[in-house]
Every structure is written in C-alpha cells, then in structure tokens.
Amino acid sequence: MGLIKNIKSYSEGIQISAEKREILTSFLSNGFPTTKDEEWKYTSLKKVIANEYSIENKGEIIDSSIIEKYSLGLKNKIIFSDGKLINTPIIKGVNINDFSEFESANTDSILQLNKALSQNGFTISVEKNTVLESPIEILFFSTTVNGFSQYRNQISIGENSEVKFIERLQNLNNSASFVNHFTQINCAKNTKVEYNKIQNNTAESQLIDTMNVYQEQDSTCNINTLIFGGSFIRNNLNFEQNGSNCESNMNGVSILNNNQLADNHTFVDHKSAHCRSNEMYKGVYLDNSKGVFNGKIMVRPDAQKIDAFQSNNNLLLSDTSSIDSKPQLEIYADDVKCSHGCTIGQLDDDALFYMRSRGIGIEEAKAVLTYAFASEAIENISVEQVKTLAKKLLAKKLNVDLDFSL
Amino acid sequence: MLQIKELKAGIEGNQILKGINLEVNAGEIHAIMGPNGSGKSTLSAVIAGKEEYEVEGGTISFDGKNLLELDPEERAHNGIFLSFQYPVEIPGISVSNFIKTSITEKRKAQGLQTLPTKDLLKMMREKMELLSIKKGYLSRNMNEGFSGGEKKRNEIFQMAMLEPKLAILDETDSGLDIDALRIVANGVNKLRTGDNATIVITHYQRLLDYIVPDFVHVLHNGRIIKSGGKELALELEEKGYDWITKEADKKWA
Numbered sequence: 001m002g003l004i005k006n007i008k009s010y011s012e013g014i015q016i017s018a019e020k021r022e023i024l025t026s027f028l029s030n031g032f033p034t035t036k037d038e039e040w041k042y043t044s045l046k047k048v049i050a051n052e053y054s055i056e057n058k059g060e061i062i063d064s065s066i067i068e069k070y071s072l073g074l075k076n077k078i079i080f081s082d083g084k085l086i087n088t089p090i091i092k093g094v095n096i097n098d099f100s101e102f103e104s105a106n107t108d109s110i111l112q113l114n115k116a117l118s119q120n121g122f123t124i125s126v127e128k129n130t131v132l133e134s135p136i137e138i139l140f141f142s143t144t145v146n147g148f149s150q151y152r153n154q155i156s157i158g159e160n161s162e163v164k165f166i167e168r169l170q171n172l173n174n175s176a177s178f179v180n181h182f183t184q185i186n187c188a189k190n191t192k193v194e195y196n197k198i199q200n201n202t203a204e205s206q207l208i209d210t211m212n213v214y215q216e217q218d219s220t221c222n223i224n225t226l227i228f229g230g231s232f233i234r235n236n237l238n239f240e241q242n243g244s245n246c247e248s249n250m251n252g253v254s255i256l257n258n259n260q261l262a263d264n265h266t267f268v269d270h271k272s273a274h275c276r277s278n279e280m281y282k283g284v285y286l287d288n289s290k291g292v293f294n295g296k297i298m299v300r301p302d303a304q305k306i307d308a309f310q311s312n313n314n315l316l317l318s319d320t321s322s323i324d325s326k327p328q329l330e331i332y333a334d335d336v337k338c339s340h341g342c343t344i345g346q347l348d349d350d351a352l353f354y355m356r357s358r359g360i361g362i363e364e365a366k367a368v369l370t371y372a373f374a375s376e377a378i379e380n381i382s383v384e385q386v387k388t389l390a391k392k393l394l395a396k397k398l399n400v401d402l403d404f405s406l
Numbered sequence: 407m408l409q410i411k412e413l414k415a416g417i418e419g420n421q422i423l424k425g426i427n428l429e430v431n432a433g434e435i436h437a438i439m440g441p442n443g444s445g446k447s448t449l450s451a452v453i454a455g456k457e458e459y460e461v462e463g464g465t466i467s468f469d470g471k472n473l474l475e476l477d478p479e480e481r482a483h484n485g486i487f488l489s490f491q492y493p494v495e496i497p498g499i500s501v502s503n504f505i506k507t508s509i510t511e512k513r514k515a516q517g518l519q520t521l522p523t524k525d526l527l528k529m530m531r532e533k534m535e536l537l538s539i540k541k542g543y544l545s546r547n548m549n550e551g552f553s554g555g556e557k558k559r560n561e562i563f564q565m566a567m568l569e570p571k572l573a574i575l576d577e578t579d580s581g582l583d584i585d586a587l588r589i590v591a592n593g594v595n596k597l598r599t600g601d602n603a604t605i606v607i608t609h610y611q612r613l614l615d616y617i618v619p620d621f622v623h624v625l626h627n628g629r630i631i632k633s634g635g636k637e638l639a640l641e642l643e644e645k646g647y648d649w650i651t652k653e654a655d656k657k658w659a
Contacts, residue, residue: 349458354494357454358504358564359482359512368507372498 003049003148003178004031010055011117024116030109039108042292042324043263048206048232051176053148057082060143062172070170071137072385078138083120083149093130094163097123102154104184108236110208114182118152121182128158128188135164135194135383145175153183155193157219162192164383169201176204176231183211187219189243194222196386199233200393203258206232217243217272224381225264227254228393233262241303244274251377252281253390255370255397256289256321263292270303270336277307282374283314285321296328297338304333310340315347315373317366367400407432407603408453408572413464415452421462422448424628424658430572433600437614437639438607440625441647446607447491449625450576454488455481468572483515485571489561489578496548501560502530504548505567512568533566537593555586562593569597574605579613591616611643626651629658 011024032049033040062081071077078096079087088096099121104111122138142149157163171177187193199207207230213221227233239248254262268277283291293312314323327340347369355365371394378390413426422445430436440446452459453466455478466473473481496504510520521529530544537559549557558578565573575594579587594604594617606617614622614636622638623630624647631654632638 348494351494351496353454353456353478354490354496355504355508356478357482357488357490358508359479359515359568360508361479361511362477364507364511365479368499368504369496372496375498 003051003053004028006053006055006148007113007117016116020116023112027109027112027116033109039265039294043234043261048178051146051178053146053178054144055148057084057142057144057147057149062086062141062143066141066172067139070139070141070168072166072389074134074137074166074385076132076134076136078122078136080120080140080151082142082144082147083151085120085122089136091132091136093127093161094132094136095125095127099123099152100154102152102184104182104212110180111182111210114150114152114180114210118150118180118182120150121152121154123154125156126158126161126163128160130158130161130163132163135166135196138165138167140167140169140179142169142171142177142179143173144177145173146177147175148178148180150180151182155183155185157185157187157191157193159188160190161188164194164196166196166198166383166386168198169205169207171202171205174202174204176206177202178206179208181207181209183209185211185213185221187213187215187221189216190218191216192220194224194382196224196381196383197226197235198386198389199225199227200229202229203231205230208234208236210236211238213237213239213248215239215241215243215246215248218245219243220247220249222249222251222380222382224377224386225250225252226386226390226393227252227256227262228397230262231260233260234265235263236265236267238267238269239277240269241272241275241277244272246272246275248275248277249380250279250281251380252279253374253377254281254283254291255374255394256284256291257286257397258289259287260289261292263294265292265294265296267296268298268308270297270299270306270308273302273304273306275303275306277309279310280377280380281312282377283312283323284317284370284374285315285323286317288318288320290321291323291325293323293325293342294328295326295340297330297340299331299333299336299338301332304335306333306336306338308336308338312342313373314342314344315370316344317347317370363398364400367395367398370394370398407469409465409467411465413449413452413466414462415448415459416462417448417459422628423452425464426628426630428623428630430603430605432571432603434621435598435604435606435617435619437619437622438605438625439609439611439622439639439642441651442609444625445628446625447576450488450574450605450607453481453574454478454486479511480515482568482570483512487565487568487570487573489558489565489573489575491577491580493549493557493561495550495552497550499548500545501548501563502544505530505564508564509567529567533563536566536596537563538589539563554581555583558582558590559586559593562590566593566597570602572603572605574607576607577609578606579608579610587613588616611639614639624650626654627658629654
C-alpha cells in the first residue's frame with residue numbers, strides 16, 4: 001500500500017476535469033521523486049510515502065483555546081481546519097477568499113499532484129496602496145489521524161502595498177500527518193512583503209512546502225523560515241525577479257534533534273538588472289538529525305549589476321548528525337557581485353571555556369553560543385512576536401532556562 | 407586563600423609546569439614574570455580549569471577547597487576570575503546580555519536571588535565610569551570588532567561586575583598603549599580590597615609601575631626560580647632574565 005495507492009483509490013471516487021485527470025495520471029505513473037533525482041539526492045521520501053494516509057479530511061471545529069495556544073495573538077487570523085477555511089478576518093483593502101484555481105509554472109511532480117487534487121487553500125488579494133500595520137496570521141490545523149492534505153494558496157500584492165504574514169501548520173494529534181503545501185506570491189511594483197513560516201509541528205509530522213515568489217520592479221520580499229519541529233521538512237523556495245531594483249531576502253533557522261530531517265532548497269532567478277538577493281541559513285543539528293541545503297542562484301545574461309549573497313552556516317553538535325550543503329551559482333552576466341559561503345563546525349571550545357570561566361554553566365554556555373550563532377538570522381525578522389517566539393523555542397529545544405532579552 | 411603545591415601539569419603529553427609552589431593571601435598582589443614559553447599562561451589556565459590541560463601531580467586549594475575537583479564555572483562561582491590574554495569574540499551576544507547571564511548564573515549557584523535589571527544596570531553604569539567606558543558599549547556584541555585595548559578593558563569590566571576573590575590577569579598589559587594601560591591599572595587598583603587578591607602575569611615591568619605588587623615571582627621552564635619583593639621586577643628590567651635562568655638551568659639539568 002502506501003501513499004500512491006491511497007491517492008489512486010481516492011482519485012477514482014472523485015470528479016475532476018480532464019486536464020487534471022491527465023496531470024494525475026502522469027503523476028501516478030512517475031510517482032514521487034527518488035534520490036536518483038538531482039533535486040532529491042540527499043533527501044529520501046521513501047519512508048514518508050510508505051505510510052498509510054487518510055485523504056478525506058473531516059474538518060472538525062477547533063476549540064478557541066486551541067487556536068489561542070498556537071496563535072501569536074494577532075488580531076487578523078485566517079484559520080483552516082482539515083482544509084476547511086473556518087475563519088477569515090475583515091481587513092480594509094484586503095480580500096480574503098477560499099481556494100480558487102490558478103496556474104503555476106513549476107512542473108515538479110509534487111506540484112503536479114498539488115495541482116491535480118488540491119481543493120483547499122486561500123486566495124488573498126491586497127489592493128493598491130494598502131499598508132497593514134498588523135501582520136496576518138495564517139493557521140492550518142489538522143485533526144485527521146495520518147491525514148494527507150494539500151493546500152494551494154495564492155497571494156497578490158497590489159502596487160505600493162506592504163503586508164506581513166505569519167504561517168503555521170499545526171497537527172492536533174501525534175500521528176504522522178503529511179502536508180503538500182504550495183503558496184504563490186505575486187508582488188507588484190514597489191511592494192514590501194514579509195512572510196514568516198513557523199515550522200514547529202508535532203514530532204511525527206511531515207511537510208513539503210513550495211513557495212514561488214514573482215517580483216516586479218522596486219519590490220522587496222523577505223521570507224523567514226524557522227524550523228524546530230516535525231520529522232520531515234522539505235522547503236522549496238523560489239524567487240523570480242522580473243523588474244529592476246528588486247530585493248529578495250531569505251532567513252532560515254533550523255534547530256533539529258532526534259531523527260529530524262530538514263531540507264531547504266532555494267532558487268533565485270535574477271532576470272533583471274540592478275537587483276539584490278540575500279540569503280542566510282543557519283542550522284543546528286543535535287542527536288541523529290540531518291540537514292540539507294541547496295542554494296541555487298541564476299543570473300540571466302541581461303541581469304547586470306546584481307548583488308547576490310548567500311550563506312549557509314551549520315553547527316553539528318553530535319557525532320551522528322549531518323549536513324549536506326550545496327551552493328549552485330549559474331552566472332551569465334559579466335558585471336555582477338555574487339558570493340556564497342558555507343561553514344560546518346562545532347561550538348568553539350575557547351568560547352565555551354571563556355563563558356564557563358565567567359560562571360556560565362556548560363549547558364547554558366552551549367545554549368548561549370547556539371543562540372548567538374542563530375541570532376543573526378533571527379534578528380532580521382521584523383515581527384517582534386515571531387522573534388520572541390523563535391528565542392523561546394530555541395531555549396526550549398536546547399533545554400535551558402535562559403532569558404535572552406535585556 | 408590560594409595554595410599551590412608541587413603542581414605538575416601539561417598538554418598532550420608535554421609537561422609544562424614542573425612543580426609550582428605558590429601561596430597567595432587575601433589583600434596581596436603577586437606578579438608572575440618570565441620569558442615566553444616559561445608556563446605563565448598554562449598556570450593561569452590550570453587555575454581557571456581549562457580542560458585541555460592535564461594535571462599530573464600536586465594540589466591547588468582555594469579557601470580550603472580542592473580546586474582541581476571543580477568545573478571552570480564552579481571555580482568562577484567560588485570567586486576565581488581569569489582575565490584572558492586573548493579574550494574570545496562572541497558575536498550575537500551583547501556585552502550587557504553576557505554579563506547579565508554571567509551574574510545570574512553565579513548568583514543562582516550561590517543560592518541568591520536574581521538581581522533586578524534596574525540594580526544591574528546601575529551597577530554597570532558605576533563600573534563603566536570607573537573604567538572610562540562609553541555608553542554605546544553595552545549593546546555591542548561581546549568583543550566583536552573590539553580593539554585590543556577595548557577587549558582588555560572589557561575583561562576588567564567583567565571583573566568589576568563579578569567581584570572575584572582572586573583575579574588572575576594574564577598579560578592584560580600586552581598590546582595596550584600607555585593611556586589604556588593607565589585606565590586598566592587604575593581600575594584594578596580601585597577594585598582592590600583587603601579581602602581580594604590579584605595575580606598579575608606579565609612580560610613587562612611597565613605594568614608594575616601602575617599595579618604595584620607585594621611579591622614578584624620569576625617563572626622559568628615550569629618552575630618558580632626566584633621570588634622577591636617589587637624591587638625584583640626592577641632588577642629584571644635592568645638585567646634581563648639570563649642571570650637567573652642560567653643558574654636555574656644548571657640546578658635542574
């Protein structure tokens with residue numbers, strides 16, 4: 001059995017368009033990617049898809065105390081329960097609707113599956129000249145045991161608008177849920193967008209998250225990815241810059257333990273001149289955890305005066321943790337600044353001794369150094385509540401009682 | 407306060423300290439001088455508890471406790487402070503946050519309540535004034551991008567905040583210009599009480615013009631080969647080390 005069979009039997013009982021049926025048939029004959037695919041070389045889906053999943057989701061009512069528990073307490077909340085949209089805020093200049101069809105350029109098999117079968121997700125369109133003070137919080141709850149869910153979300157930001165988002169997927173039982181999540185963001189001219197992903201799901205949960213960002217001129221888009229919980233996480237984050245003076249920023253922090261795996265694949269397609277991209281991914285690996293980073297930067301022939309910076313720094317805090325890190329630069333223009341750096345290390349013994357000699361116990365010293373290591377990426381987040389949560393989750397994950405604020 | 411007896415220690419199988427004897431009492435300042443490679447920094451690292459060093463023999467007792475059984479952080483909680491020759495940069499942690507963590511941990515170990523932030527900041531301001539430290543400094547990352555002088559001043563600032571019983575200043579003067587040296591020395595002198603003690607490890611006599619020692623010890627090849635009063639430092643400045651080291655080499659050959 002396994003997920004492919006679950007999908008097959010589910011799809012036989014539903015009505016979908018001929019086009020979707022064709023996409024699905026193609027997916028079912030090709031199956032999920034394997035480690036023979038270059039993009040999945042270090043991350044195996046074998047175990048994930050061997051599980052049995054329940055595809056028909058119930059959409060239970062979620063108790064308000066549970067919503068509160070997982071919310072950052074912001075007033076604008078979009079809430080899903082097992083795929084059903086159960087709450088939409090009313091915000092001036094922002095239209096929030098349920099799922100609607102849209103085309104996506106990416107043709108990987110996971111997105112094909114998403115395109116063929118996804119019936120859930122949000123559609124947000126932000127009118128021109130809308131500046132939101134308060135971020136929009138988006139919560140996706142899952143109550144189905146071993147539920148397989150697919151979301152397909154679209155955000156369009158009108159010219160000169162500024163919006164921030166915080167997204168969280170939360171499984172409300174301890175089963176091995178699996179989400180195939182896809183979000184497309186279109187940033188019109190002169191827009192500013194920040195999207196924060198809090199990936200702190202239950203221990204057995206699994207996620208493939210794909211985000212495609214399309215930017216017009218003078219737009220800035222920041223995507224922050226904080227990974228703490230979940231057994232399997234694959235993030236595909238793709239930017240396409242289609243106008244001059246665009247800026248794409250990515251900050252990532254992964255703190256993993258036990259047998260967790262987190263894979264961050266990023267791709268910045270510099271198609272226009274005078275644009276920038278910055279990516280900073282920090283990973284901390286304990287126990288048997290495993291990290292993968294693949295950062296691709298493409299600079300097209302006409303994209304002159306590009307400033308692209310990429311860094312991936314990793315701390316391996318056990319003998320059995322590992323990281324595979326791969327920068328990939330393809331540069332076809334001649335007047336560009338591109339740099340990348342990758343480091344893999346342990347905590348500095350001299351720094352540990354220095355702190356211990358000042359009375360800071362070894363576990364606390366390790367936590368402070370780990371925090372210091374990750375903080376550069378955390379500090380780039382502009383939403384205070386997210387920053388505070390990140391610090392709290394970090395201290396919790398490292399099992400120390402430390403207050404990082406002063 | 408501190409009693410070191412026949413201390414033998416080394417690193418990776420090389421014996422560096424070959425039998426050190428030293429007694430430091432409350433209220434005293436001891437200077438340990440000696441040429442490069444004589445074991446000065448090893449001695450300070452062993453007292454502070456750096457784990458790479460293996461103690462092969464002898465004892466160190468501090469206020470009657472066996473120091474060698476304690477972790478570095480426990481030694482700090484008991485009142486030992488080492489000012490590093492090369493202070494470590496810790497990006498991502500501000501000076502104020504670092505010191506707050508340090509003091510909180512020390513108080514926790516001593517069974518004291520956490521110091522309210524208000525009191526802590528007041529104390530920081532007082533000690534900053536003592537060391538002519540400018541305001542913006544507290545929010546800078548620990549030692550990151552600090553000049554040599556700023557790093558050393560930061561060490562003394564932490565010492566002032568932690569109020570140790572025994573402070574070991576490892577080459578605190580090296581690389582300092584005369585103004586920075588005066589500020590650092592002045593700070594050390596002002597923090598001096600009848601209850602605490604200081605060991606000044608140095609290469610140069612110059613620092614001892616500002617921090618006047620009660621005792622001077624010459625360390626050579628892992629042993630204290632001569633001890634005396636402050637005039638010994640002046641004699642070393644004038645004549646160099648050769649006249650005593652040659653004699654010692656003959657004796658231990």
